[in-house]
Amino acid sequence: MNSLLYGISSLERYYDQNTITPKFAYYIGDLAELAGEDYELEYPGVDEADAVLTENDESIYIKCIDSVDEVPGHPFSVCNLLYDSDRNIFYDKPGCYPELRKREIRLVADTAQSGSWRLKLESAVLISRYGFSLSDEAVELINEGSSGFSEEPSVLYQRLMLEKILTGKNPADGLSFLKKTGFIDEFWPELGALSGLDHSKEYHPEGGVWKHTLETFSYRKTADLQLSLALLLHDIGKPDSKQADGNRFDRHAQIGSSTAFRFMKKLGFESEMIKNVCYLVERHMLPAAIPRLPAYRIESDMSSALFPVLLEVFRCDLLSTFRSPEPYYDACRTYKSFLKNKKNPFRSADGKKLLRMYVE
Numbered sequence: 390m391n392s393l394l395y396g397i398s399s400l401e402r403y404y405d406q407n408t409i410t411p412k413f414a415y416y417i418g419d420l421a422e423l424a425g426e427d428y429e430l431e432y433p434g435v436d437e438a439d440a441v442l443t444e445n446d447e448s449i450y451i452k453c454i455d456s457v458d459e460v461p462g463h464p465f466s467v468c469n470l471l472y473d474s475d476r477n478i479f480y481d482k483p484g485c486y487p488e489l490r491k492r493e494i495r496l497v498a499d500t501a502q503s504g505s506w507r508l509k510l511e512s513a514v515l516i517s518r519y520g521f522s523l524s525d526e527a528v529e530l531i532n533e534g535s536s537g538f539s540e541e542p543s544v545l546y547q548r549l550m551l552e553k554i555l556t557g558k559n560p561a562d563g564l565s566f567l568k569k570t571g572f573i574d575e576f577w578p579e580l581g582a583l584s585g586l587d588h589s590k591e592y593h594p595e596g597g598v599w600k601h602t603l604e605t606f607s608y609r610k611t612a613d614l615q616l617s618l619a620l621l622l623h624d625i626g627k628p629d630s631k632q633a634d635g636n637r638f639d640r641h642a643q644i645g646s647s648t649a650f651r652f653m654k655k656l657g658f659e660s661e662m663i664k665n666v667c668y669l670v671e672r673h674m675l676p677a678a679i680p681r682l683p684a685y686r687i688e689s690d691m692s693s694a695l696f697p698v699l700l701e702v703f704r705c706d707l708l709s710t711f712r713s714p715e716p717y718y719d720a721c722r723t724y725k726s727f728l729k730n731k732k733n734p735f736r737s738a739d740g741k742k743l744l745r746m747y748v749e
Contacts, residue, residue, distance in 0.1 A: 420439050420440065437542070464530055703716075703720065
């Protein structure tokens, strides 16, 4: 295919970062020519892509252009870097290599402004994935953006950019930027509601629910998307929960599972991802109680392939407070004992000897 990676996808290649998120490419030719090639395409009908090609479990979102000279300019110099995968070369028309090395964003003066909401999303990706810094001039442009791409990014583009933010090295920085610019309150109000909630200062001196949520990302062992979505959404039920029996956020995990479902459904996540993340949100407090519960109550959960991920959500949640990490280690010991007993045909799930119980 006669194509060029652009924007975030070109930067991925430049910084040699592996990512599970899709690629963006320009196709040199019109849509009819692309459709005539031997590829199975989907047509999303959004501003950001004319067609989607999926090969070897990798999706490429394609925009058609007449020639390399017709590549739309981007206000950020680094986002104008192009990569030709067939020839393994980069095209640096705006001369952005100094900014790439310094991880700084320079504005291209003769480039028309894009919609401000889209620029906010792309800036958050640059911040979270590559550690870019924005000049005051760039921030001003982002907040004033006018013409170009549609003002409101498509739901598809919102999801793809969120995936890139969450699987970056510093998602908290990108998400903080989106909160400050008003993007989250405008498009993802379920997350925006977290910033108005305070936690108990005894266990959460780091701040309210939003700050606590961002803090969990600093303890991840992996930038896995499923885990990262669970961390982002694990307390999303707190704004709608009520105080009961001394618990300020009673049943927030169960409420959060429903809210997480609606949030992810709205952004078009796949059903399997939604199902798994909702399970992790609903059960994220379970590991704390596991050592005290009888085996029959927790056997189904500990038999799940998601349980190790649930333990990681619990660990990140616990370490981003001022509580002791001992409950996490207790849960791990219980889980290891369960796995050992499960393999032993002469013991029950809680370690009791079956021969002694049933054979005289």
